[in-house]
Amino acid sequence: MAHTVTPFLMFEGVAEEAMKFYVSLFKNSDINHVERYRANEPGPEGSIKRADFTVGGQRLICSDSYVKHDFSFTPSISIFVDCENEAEMDHAFAELSAGGQVFMPPDNYGFSTKFCWVSDRFGVSWQLNLA
DSSP states (O other): OOSOOOOEEEESSOHHHHHHHHHHHSSSOEEEEEEEOOTTSSSOTTSEEEEEEEETTEEEEEEEOSSOOSOOOOTTSEEEEEESSHHHHHHHHHHHHTTSEEEEEEEOOSSSSSEEEEEOTTSOEEEEEEO
């Protein structure tokens, strides 16, 4: 049986920027541990080898891949956030959608009083829900 299950976000050179951005958006968020590539290691020196952080109480891991891949993030996997109030949701939507893509703008879709789905400027997909 697995000891823990944690979402892992793989970036190409922007892991630190994305991580700092995410922890700035929600309460109960923090950067917990950062390990950087050193000289003579495979990744660019100073880039994120592995970082553990928390967003809204959810632990996540990220890294900067030094291997170039033919894929990136897809909306098929998203981070789902039950927002505490409308102000939090509106702020998160404005920040996350800036430079990204809106799949479903904030609205009442029948299953929630207010819901939206966006992809941020890093390509990570977020579903925001007013609980």
